[in-house]
Amino acid sequence: MSTTTAPVDNGVNTEALLGARDALREAPAAAQFTWRATSEWVRGTHSKQTIDRFVGLGAEQQHKKAFVLEGDHPEVFASEDHAPTPVETVLAALAGCLTAGVAAVAQNRGIQLRSVKAVVEGDHDILGILGGDPEVRNGFNDVRVTFDIDADASKEDIAALVAQSQKRSAVFDALTNPTNVTVSVA
Amino acid sequence: MPTTDVLVIGAGHSGLAMSRRLTERSIDHVVVERGAVAQSWRTERWPGLRLLTPNWQTRLPGGGYEGDDPNGHLSAPEVADLLDTYARVIDAPVHDSTTVERVSRVDEGYQVDTDQGSWRASSVVVASGANSRPTIPACADGLGASIHQVTTRSYAGPDSLPDGGVLIVGAAATGTQLADELARAGRQVVLSVGEHVRLPRDYRGRDVFWWMDASGVLDERYDDVDDIVRARHVPSPQLVGSVDRRTIDLASLRSLGVELVGRLGAVRDGVALFSGGLANTVKLADLKAERLLDRFDAWAAVRGIAGDVDAPHRLDPTEVDASPRLMLDLQKRGITSVIWATGFTADYPWLDVPVFDHKGRIRHEGGVITEPGLYLLGASLLRRRRSTYIDGAAADTAELAEHLTRYLDDHARSHVLL
Numbered sequence: 001m002s003t004t005t006a007p008v009d010n011g012v013n014t015e016a017l018l019g020a021r022d023a024l025r026e027a028p029a030a031a032q033f034t035w036r037a038t039s040e041w042v043r044g045t046h047s048k049q050t051i052d053r054f055v056g057l058g059a060e061q062q063h064k065k066a067f068v069l070e071g072d073h074p075e076v077f078a079s080e081d082h083a084p085t086p087v088e089t090v091l092a093a094l095a096g097c098l099t100a101g102v103a104a105v106a107q108n109r110g111i112q113l114r115s116v117k118a119v120v121e122g123d124h125d126i127l128g129i130l131g132g133d134p135e136v137r138n139g140f141n142d143v144r145v146t147f148d149i150d151a152d153a154s155k156e157d158i159a160a161l162v163a164q165s166q167k168r169s170a171v172f173d174a175l176t177n178p179t180n181v182t183v184s185v186a
Numbered sequence: 187m188p189t190t191d192v193l194v195i196g197a198g199h200s201g202l203a204m205s206r207r208l209t210e211r212s213i214d215h216v217v218v219e220r221g222a223v224a225q226s227w228r229t230e231r232w233p234g235l236r237l238l239t240p241n242w243q244t245r246l247p248g249g250g251y252e253g254d255d256p257n258g259h260l261s262a263p264e265v266a267d268l269l270d271t272y273a274r275v276i277d278a279p280v281h282d283s284t285t286v287e288r289v290s291r292v293d294e295g296y297q298v299d300t301d302q303g304s305w306r307a308s309s310v311v312v313a314s315g316a317n318s319r320p321t322i323p324a325c326a327d328g329l330g331a332s333i334h335q336v337t338t339r340s341y342a343g344p345d346s347l348p349d350g351g352v353l354i355v356g357a358a359a360t361g362t363q364l365a366d367e368l369a370r371a372g373r374q375v376v377l378s379v380g381e382h383v384r385l386p387r388d389y390r391g392r393d394v395f396w397w398m399d400a401s402g403v404l405d406e407r408y409d410d411v412d413d414i415v416r417a418r419h420v421p422s423p424q425l426v427g428s429v430d431r432r433t434i435d436l437a438s439l440r441s442l443g444v445e446l447v448g449r450l451g452a453v454r455d456g457v458a459l460f461s462g463g464l465a466n467t468v469k470l471a472d473l474k475a476e477r478l479l480d481r482f483d484a485w486a487a488v489r490g491i492a493g494d495v496d497a498p499h500r501l502d503p504t505e506v507d508a509s510p511r512l513m514l515d516l517q518k519r520g521i522t523s524v525i526w527a528t529g530f531t532a533d534y535p536w537l538d539v540p541v542f543d544h545k546g547r548i549r550h551e552g553g554v555i556t557e558p559g560l561y562l563l564g565a566s567l568l569r570r571r572r573s574t575y576i577d578g579a580a581a582d583t584a585e586l587a588e589h590l591t592r593y594l595d596d597h598a599r600s601h602v603l604l
Contacts, residue, residue, distance in 0.1 A: 028544055160470075163473055167381075176460070176463040177452075177459075177461045177462075177463075
């Protein structure tokens with residue numbers, strides 16, 4: 001028996017993504033992107049970051065508009081709490097990246113999503129950044145992401161979606177693998 | 187200069203099977219081999235290596251395994267002996283101790299320069315093997331001279347390593363087998379696990395390769411595979427061919443005391459840094475294994491053979507530490523050796539024909555190389571999943587020999603017209 005169902009639409013253009021994959025395999029130089037944020041101190045621990053331009057597909061690219069993020073520390077850090085703590089922004093970025101991956105993979109696998117929610121938590125011993133214990137690292141000790149997904153798919157298929165989104169996530173990779181970071185003064 | 191219609195490079199299972207196909211078609215050819223028949227099986231395999239596939243599946247056109255242990259797994263010297271016998275049985279025109287130095291295009295075909303002189307051939311079949319050069323990640327440079335480094339090719343058994351702990355990088359068939367061997371030899375072993383393939387040795391009472399063979403998994407064609415570039419780079423399964431038919435997996439290694447860590451990301455000042463993504467890597471492999479078993483079960487049900495095999499069962503989820511180690515100070519932890527079980531790269535420095543992509547891979551469609559008259563054999567997923575194994579040579583060479591015959595016919599015709 002066959003039933004007529006509406007085509008799966010998660011709002012992701014997988015044809016374009018798969019086409020780009022094939023095209024960029026043949027033209028790998030165009031696959032070299034440089035992402036960029038500019039930052040300016042405001043006062044205290046408060047700063048503003050602007051994200052506008054990036055390099056990719058062999059050219060300078062521009063977002064539809066400039067986006068502004070802010071960073072600050074909470075009042076328990078004796079700050080004024082104008083904005084999220086940068087470590088929280090990292091958690092938000094992880095959730096954003098994994099969620100985009102879930103949507104793209106679901107589209108590619110013909111799975112209709114109804115809702116995708118996630119809670120991201122990062123355990124952090126702040127004695128590290130305070131210099132209070134040399135054996136404690138500055139960064140997260142553990143990061144946990146818990147997805148709550150409502151979709152036309154089995155439990156196993158949803159688990160596979162989430163696993164595949166991690167496999168193809170830039171932020172997941174950036175957090176789980178070492179990266180050379182160079183900081184200099186212009 | 188001697189001429190031939192077809193020059194086959196390499197007298198391993200692929201080159202020999204192609205020779206058999208060409209002989210069947212009475213096509214003039216030679217097989218050039220840098221050493222002797224099955225050279226790499228004699229000289230480039232670690233002791234203890236056995237085929238992952240069962241003996242009955244070591245099938246070759248006009249030959250193959252004929253012993254009395256169809257369910258066993260051949261050792262490397264046994265594979266070499268089998269190929270030796272096969273070369274004699276099919277009377278392959280092998281020129282041994284002949285190393286190819288350059289293959290180039292000439293007007294009517296190819297010129298093949300070897301250390302024993304040059305040949306002209308209308309067609310060349312590249313069957314020199316997929317494992318020419320061990321792949322070692324760039325971060326190996328950071329280990330320093332005090333760490334003894336070997337590849338799975340140069341590894342010569344537990345006693346060949348200096349006393350102390352061992353870091354094995356790579357958890358495909360060989361990496362997991364060496365972790366098993368070294369842990370049983372009493373070594374402290376840390377295994378760095380990247381993307382991997384989990385397979386049980388037996389499922390429902392049959393060898394997993396029986397299932398893949400019978401259910402058609404191995405016949406899945408290269409042009410039906412979703413992402414063939416990626417599929418061709420999937421590591422070999424965590425599997426061992428052993429007398430006791432044991433299943434080797436991350437759980438069995440863990441119970442032997444092997445410490446599992448994530449993919450090696452970098453080495454800084456003698457400290458190895460591992461990915462924090464191990465849990466997901468393991469989850470992906472578990473899910474993939476389950477999907478394969480589901481496929482076997484569905485096939486068994488459709489074919490009505492569910493009663494002939496044991497009842498379905500599922501694999502236990504693989505457990506890893508809640509917070510696997512991210513950093514390993516090798517010296518401090520008593521690690522004296524690193525084994526690179528990170529795979530091999532096919533290398534064709536002598537192929538002077540513009541057939542390579544930017545990654546140095548030969549461009550081909552199921553073994554038909556982009557340059558007319560050139561063919562590739564013995565590569566992972568060349569024409570079908572079976573191509574990855576010795577058993578793939580029969581069908582691959584049958585189809586490519588047919589293509590090659592048409593090429594020779596057209597070629598001869600155009601030559602006459604000219």
